[in-house]
Amino acid sequence: MRLLVTGGAGFIGSNFVRYVVEKLGWNILVYDKLSYAGRLENLQGVLDKILFIRGDIADEESFKKAVEEFQPDAIVNFAAETHVDRSINEPAPFIWTNILGVFTILEVLRSLKHDILLLHMSTDEVYGDLWGTDRYASEDDPLNPSSPYSASKASGDLLIKAYGRTYGIRYRIMRPSNNYGPYQHPEKLIPRSIIRLIHGKPPVLYGEGSQVRDWLHVEDTARAILTVLEKGSDYEVYNICGGMFATVREVVVKVLKAMEKPEDYIIYGKPRPGEDRRYAMKCNKIRELGWRPLIQLDQGLESTVKWYLENEWWWKGLVDERYVLADAPW
Ligand code: NAD
Numbered sequence: 217m218r219l220l221v222t223g224g225a226g227f228i229g230s231n232f233v234r235y236v237v238e239k240l241g242w243n244i245l246v247y248d249k250l251s252y253a254g255r256l257e258n259l260q261g262v263l264d265k266i267l268f269i270r271g272d273i274a275d276e277e278s279f280k281k282a283v284e285e286f287q288p289d290a291i292v293n294f295a296a297e298t299h300v301d302r303s304i305n306e307p308a309p310f311i312w313t314n315i316l317g318v319f320t321i322l323e324v325l326r327s328l329k330h331d332i333l334l335l336h337m338s339t340d341e342v343y344g345d346l347w348g349t350d351r352y353a354s355e356d357d358p359l360n361p362s363s364p365y366s367a368s369k370a371s372g373d374l375l376i377k378a379y380g381r382t383y384g385i386r387y388r389i390m391r392p393s394n395n396y397g398p399y400q401h402p403e404k405l406i407p408r409s410i411i412r413l414i415h416g417k418p419p420v421l422y423g424e425g426s427q428v429r430d431w432l433h434v435e436d437t438a439r440a441i442l443t444v445l446e447k448g449s450d451y452e453v454y455n456i457c458g459g460m461f462a463t464v465r466e467v468v469v470k471v472l473k474a475m476e477k478p479e480d481y482i483i484y485g486k487p488r489p490g491e492d493r494r495y496a497m498k499c500n501k502i503r504e505l506g507w508r509p510l511i512q513l514d515q516g517l518e519s520t521v522k523w524y525l526e527n528e529w530w531w532k533g534l535v536d537e538r539y540v541l542a543d544a545p546w
Pocket of ligand 1: 337391
């Protein structure tokens with residue numbers, strides 16, 4: 217199998233590439249802009265076994281050349297702007313990559329004769345806030361995004377579906393829940409909390425941290441992507457979640473415990489503007505393909521804490537004061 221992995225130097229992409237190279241030995245070309253979130257260090261250990269091109273998915277000429285030369289069976293698209301806080305402060309890069317970038321991938325596929333599958337990484341955030349309901353979103357629920365990030369992701373999904381229907385472009389869309397694990401950028405909740413604690417600072421939450429999320433270890437996501445690639449059907453959407461619900465505060469308390477700190481060692485900040493209070497999905501469709509999460513939340517958080525403690529070299533240069541160490545960045 218030949219996979220062109222866009223955004224493969226980011227958090228989920230690099231974990232997926234490592235998994236596929238080590239377990240299956242497939243041919244991989246990573247195509248990545250290396251934004252602030254993408255680093256070759258994320259691909260340590262497998263860099264000499266893959267091809268790498270630095271490029272933007274919104275650059276049609278460069279992306280088309282990569283596809284024509286590599287001739288992939290499938291494109292797995294992780295390339296995205298992904299941090300909700302950044303999308304609130306500066307939405308433009310989100311429109312560029314998550315909408316124009318996806319549009320460019322589709323245009324390149326439309327212009328080529330080959331029958332290449334697009335396996336696209338979307339998110340549970342496209343369904344919007346389910347707070348105050350007992351609903352679990354299924355794949356055909358309406359999209360109701362709340363942030364510039366989730367709106368840009370929903371736009372990408374709609375473009376892909378339209379290109380499938382109008383031009384027959386083969387796609388499979390995956391919507392994973394909140395991922396965590398090694399190589400996640402320090403600006404995100406779990407690494408940020410761990411790194412703050414290492415610096416002797418308490419984790420900071422938005423509001424009371426009562427937002428409900430369904431937490432999934434990135435290795436379980438990597439296996440889910442493989443499952444959809446090998447057993448999924450074209451023109452389908454797959455929710456990916458493990459039913460491991462916990463509030464943001466509960467997760468941070470687990471991190472505090474793993475780092476042997478008192479569980480009230482937390483700063484409560486202002487609520488994030490427009491923040492969704494509950495995400496929840498039905499994930500029976502991926503389970504029918506035989507996938508199950510293998511990593512329980514407590515176990516996954518403990519191994520993640522251990523990874524950050526042992527890999528300071530990896531995160532040390534990435535600690536941006538505004539997003540990681542400031543006491544009240546909002
Ligand atoms: P990330 O921010 O860690 O990595 C994104 C990668 O995309 C980086 O390597 C970056 O350099 C690259 N990139 C950005 N813009 C690009 C462009 N224009 N051209 C080429 N490369 C570009 O993101 P992540 O957390 O690994 O998320 C991967 C995908 O999964 C995203 O589509 C995201 O929306 C989705 N997702 C993430 C989560 C999560 O919890 N992390 C949950 C659900 C869905």
